[in-house]
Amino acid sequence: MPEMRFRITWPDGTPESCYSPSLVIKDYFAPGQTYPLGDFVARSREALSIASDRVKARYGMPCSLALGQLARIEATSRRYATDPAASVTVDGFDE
Structure with missing residues (x-):
C-alpha cells in the first residue's frame, strides 16, 4: 500500500509533516492551496x-x-478555533 506524507502550514506559520497510509490524500488536497480551518x-x-x-x-x-x-x-x-480567518496551507506531498 503506497504511503505518503503531506506537508502543511498551520495558521501561525508552524509547518508539520503529516502521514497517510494511502495516496487518497491527493483526492482531497492540492499542493499550494489554502483551506479554511474547518474545511481542512x-x-x-x-x-x-x-x-x-x-x-x-x-x-x-x-x-x-x-x-x-x-x-x-x-x-x-x-488552538485556532476561535479565529474565524484561520486557514491551513497544504505545501506539498512526499511519496
Whole structure:
C-alpha cells in the first residue's frame, strides 16, 4: 500500500509533516492551496478515515498511524478555533 506524507502550514506559520497510509490524500488536497480551518479538518477526517479503512480491508485492522494523525490534526486545530480567518496551507506531498 503506497504511503505518503503531506506537508502543511498551520495558521501561525508552524509547518508539520503529516502521514497517510494511502495516496487518497491527493483526492482531497492540492499542493499550494489554502483551506479554511474547518474545511481542512473535515477533508482530513474524511481522507484519513478512508485511508485507514483501506488498510483495514487489506490487513484486517484499521491504521493506527492514520487515526493518530487525524487525532493530532483535530487537537492542533482546536488552538485556532476561535479565529474565524484561520486557514491551513497544504505545501506539498512526499511519496
